Amino acid sequence: MALLATVATGVAGLLASTMATVRRAREQTFTVVLAMQKMEQLRALDWGFDAPGDDFRTDLSAVPWSSAGAGLSVSPAGTLDANTPGYVDYLDGHGAWVGTGASVPSSAVFIRRWRIDRSPGAIADTLLLQVLVTTRRREALVAPGAQRRKYAEDAFVQTLKARKAS
Numbered sequence: 088m089a090l091l092a093t094v095a096t097g098v099a100g101l102l103a104s105t106m107a108t109v110r111r112a113r114e115q116t117f118t119v120v121l122a123m124q125k126m127e128q129l130r131a132l133d134w135g136f137d138a139p140g141d142d143f144r145t146d147l148s149a150v151p152w153s154s155a156g157a158g159l160s161v162s163p164a165g166t167l168d169a170n171t172p173g174y175v176d177y178l179d180g181h182g183a184w185v186g187t188g189a190s191v192p193s194s195a196v197f198i199r200r201w202r203i204d205r206s207p208g209a210i211a212d213t214l215l216l217q218v219l220v221t222t223r224r225r226e227a228l229v230a231p232g233a234q235r236r237k238y239a240e241d242a243f244v245q246t247l248k249a250r251k252a253s
Contacts, residue, residue, distance in 0.1 A: 111239075111240055114222060114240050115239065115240045115242070117182065117197070118197065118220040118221065118222070118240060118241060118242035119220075119242040119244075120182070121178060121182055121197055121199055121220045121242070122199070122218045122219070122220040122242040122243070122244045123218075123244060124182075125147070125176075125199055125201055125218045125220075126216060126218050126244050126246060128147050129147065129159070129201065129203070129216045129218070129248070130216070130246070130248055132145055132147075132158055132159050133159075134159055134214065134248055134249075134250055141158070141159060142158040142159055143157065143158040143159060143160045144156060144157075144158050145158040146158075146173065147176075147201075148172070148173050148174065148175060148176045148187040149176075149187055150176075150184040156173055157173050157174075157203075159203055159214060159248075160203065161203055161204055161205060162174050162201070162202045162203045162204065166200055166201065166202045167200050167201075167202050167217060167219045167235070168235045170188070170189050170190070170191065170198070170200070171189070171200070172187065172188050172189055173187075174200060174201055174202065175187060175188075175189075175198065175199065175200045175201075176199050177191055177192050177195035177197065177198055177199070178195065178196065178197040178199060179194055179195065179196055179197075180196040180197075182197070191223060191226075195223055196222060196223055197220055197221070197222055197223070198220070198221050198222070198223060198226055199218065199219070199220045200218070200219045200220075201216070201217060201218045201219070202215075202216075202217040202218075203215070203216055203217075204217075206247055212249060212250040213247050213248065213249045213250070214247065214248045214249075215245065215246075215247060216245060216246050216247070216248055217243070217244070217245040218242075218243070218244050218245070219237075219241060219242070219243050220241065220242045220243075221238065221240070221241045221242075222240060222241075225238045225240060225241065
């Protein structure tokens with residue numbers, strides 16, 4: 088009986104560790120999917136040399152999208168570090184939109200922030216698009232006013248968007 092109890096205790100510990108690892112892996116995979124989803128939304132906005140012109144009005148932080156936002160306008164500083172209205176949205180555990188704004192809704196599980204900037208260096212007419220997705224649980228670990236660091240479960244993607252001619 089003592090041997091059986093010892094083995095059962097070891098197996099239970101291994102099972103708990105495995106479950107935690109699977110949860111973290113699922114969370115990390117989901118954050119990447121949510122980051123890529125926002126990146127595709129940003130990439131779909133007009134940014135070209137020809138008509139109809141550049142999109143500086145679409146609000147991607149709301150569902151459905153509206154024309155009361157900043158579109159591909161350059162973001163204020165710190166939009167990846169803090170919840171900046173117009174550059175953040177909140178999602179539930181299934182990835183459904185639950186709100187936007189400076190404060191996190193109680194039903195939010197994921198926080199998705201993005202930044203739009205002119206490309207660094209000599210590349211003219213190019214934007215740098217960055218998206219960060221984290222969890223509400225991870226965000227609670229960041230001290231107010233402290234510089235945010237990227238956690239393993241966070242997803243950070245970036246790309247360049249160049250103007251296109253029709």
